[in-house]
């Protein structure tokens with residue numbers, strides 16, 4: 001099965017106004033076309049897309065180099081915030097991306113394409129779409145904040161009491177230990193020691209920060225004039241920057257690579 005998806009990028013579809021005037025879509029970046037072949041849970045699916053620039057030509061020139069702020073970050077989040085898939089697909093010379101995806105479970109997902117163009121006014125921008133992965137969808141209630149999450153035997157502990165406000169940088173201090181109790185040592189994955197991906201309950205608003213190795217550059221996330229940079233001062237510790245645009249209940253997906261495997265630990269956060 002092949003599904004062509006409409007890219008929902010900033011409400012740019014044309015709209016009929018009263019009096020028969022057609023308002024043309026804003027000249028913005030868009031996903032064109034965005035296709036998913038075999039969107040069923042547990043089966044390998046293939047997603048392909050290009051980003052088309054306001055002038056109608058495909059975007060081919062992306063930022064590259066060290067750090068996480070390069071290329072395209074492709075993220076799928078299930079609507080109930082139970083699971084995500086996060087990839088940095090390789091860029092083809094014609095600006096197209098083709099990525100094999102295994103959706104972990106059926107249901108509605110939001111697709112985020114977070115792009116870092118080489119030459120643009122802003123560092124990055126996001127384009128959004130949605131996809132239904134076939135199968136029975138049973139939404140899971142969002143669990144309350146738990147300070148300890150164990151994933152595959154790796155233990156993530158959130159220390160202190162988080163007080164988070166919208167648009168204000170804050171830090172969450174985590175320790176991560178292996179199944180044998182020793183501090184986890186993080187190996188860079190997609191340019192960072194850890195990726196902190198935030199989605200807001202209900203609206204699925206998105207933000208993304210990183211933890212990089214000491215001295216690394218290109219690791220600061222910005223929201224307007226506010227900036228935040230995560231740090232890791234010693235093995236097994238993560239000082240994760242939080243910078244989200246709106247109050248509400250958010251789900252943080254904290255991802256890192258330890259002992260050759262990528263681990264995702266989810267945490268529920270309340271931002272006032």
Ligand SMILES: [Cu+2]
Pocket residue numbers: 068073190192194195196208209210
């Ligand atoms: Cu990231």
